[in-house]
Amino acid sequence: MSTAPDAAVPLDDADRPSVPAKRIAIGDAADHVKHSAGQPVEIAGWLYNLRKSGKIVFPIVRDGTGLLQCVALKTALPEETFEALKHLTQESSLIVRGRLRAEARAAGGYELDVESVDILQHVSEEHPYPITPKDHGVDFLMDHRHLWLRSKRQHAAIRVRHEVIKSIRDYFDSNGFTLVDTPIFTPSACEGTSTLFEVDYFEDEKVYLTQSGQLYNEANAMAFGKVYCFGPTFRAEKSKTRRHLTEFWMVEPEMAYADLEDVKRVAEDLVVYIVGRVLENRKEELKTLERDTSRLETVAKPFPRMSYDEAVKILQSKGSEIQWGGDFGNTDETLLTEDFHRPVMVDRYPTEIKAFYFQPDERRPEVALGVDVIAPEGYGEIIGGGQRIHDLKLLEQRLDQHQLPREAFNWYLDLRRFGTVPHGGFGMGVERFVAWMCGLEHIRETIPYPRMLYRTRP
């Protein structure tokens, strides 16, 4: 379709309305009724569902901004128009014209009295739209993800995602951060731990899809002071859980002249800001998703803070098998947050289980100045970050300990040779955040086209 959104669609003369109708979005229905009630309007959309009863038909139209019930009366319309509407199939594309009014009996509160209709495409009866208003299984829905996005719940989740992303950008843009994007093709592992997707790069060369922009972020922070990058990230781990994707979006701020406490302050501030924006601007979507928003309204500063040492003690007292030195499993994370209605910040993890670039605590080198923010309600780690090593000697030592090739990190070591300063930052996973906002069981519904262990289509 090359038709521009506002272009007029050719009409048969018989159907041409006597008064030109103004194209409006369903989302603006309330506004229209308030200010221009009685004026003819047209809605360009798709048939969501249709109920009929003899001489009256109720087509429900969606246009991407909402759903609108229309009413077509046999007595008020030409025979062909009424019959065409009566037999219209799900997801057929159409433009309806008529008068809009408030109507308590219609879902959404507004209703359009149909005066004329253009049907752009009547979906064939031989191959009807596969997603019916009844229940479907996950496998079937995932195979039809390109169509599933038209459904109410999926639509709502993606709009919440949009709000989360926009508020992340707004937060950093209005707090002195510069967007400096980092490459997606990278020559080697950023952290040396997770598995990477390997890509053929012309003749003889291999590159990898980025698993974090952090190392480049550190260079950018030394150039701009406060920066963030925001893009897709790839992990070739064979994780098969409801919290994992192989391709996901991550925002990573990095600040020069910053320590662990600065990192914690920004992380907390950011989370509170996003939650506030979602609650303010996505009420309808959260309602569609049946999200209990009281669990989000309690998200305010300050977040409970604890050290890794304390967290281990709490977990042990709650019956966890965890020993000092181990990383938290998903059940551990849920246990840690169950007494709070806010995200929990845990800092000073064992240096052993953290990436090579984490700054060890001067007084206790066995712990690193890293912090994780764990979301409540079992949504797990949404933020991980901390203070980076700024001392050249120490960083070289850590590279050796991790058996990482010094040569590949030479440019990274330059950052410690030329005006090194304490600095830090974190990464926040967008999809886990959105899953938490929406109260979703599975992360796959938070991204339009999820890429998972055994699913790369559509």
Added chain:
RNA sequence: UCCUCAGUAGCUCAACGGUAGAGCAUUCGGCUGUUAACCGAAGGGUUGUAGGUUCGAAUCCUACCUGAGGAGCCA
């Protein structure tokens, strides 16, 4: 990679060793206020694949394929 569970009509499921069935979707008919509308009728099947047990297998057994959930790893 490991463990557990599931594949029956386009979809969601039932039938659990003895004639494969219902709801939705589709088609036809009825209904002027429906809310996943309702009522009546019709069409629609190599029960994931291959083998085995049995007089008889959707059902029991074996292997494989596909999917889901969990573990580990992580955001």
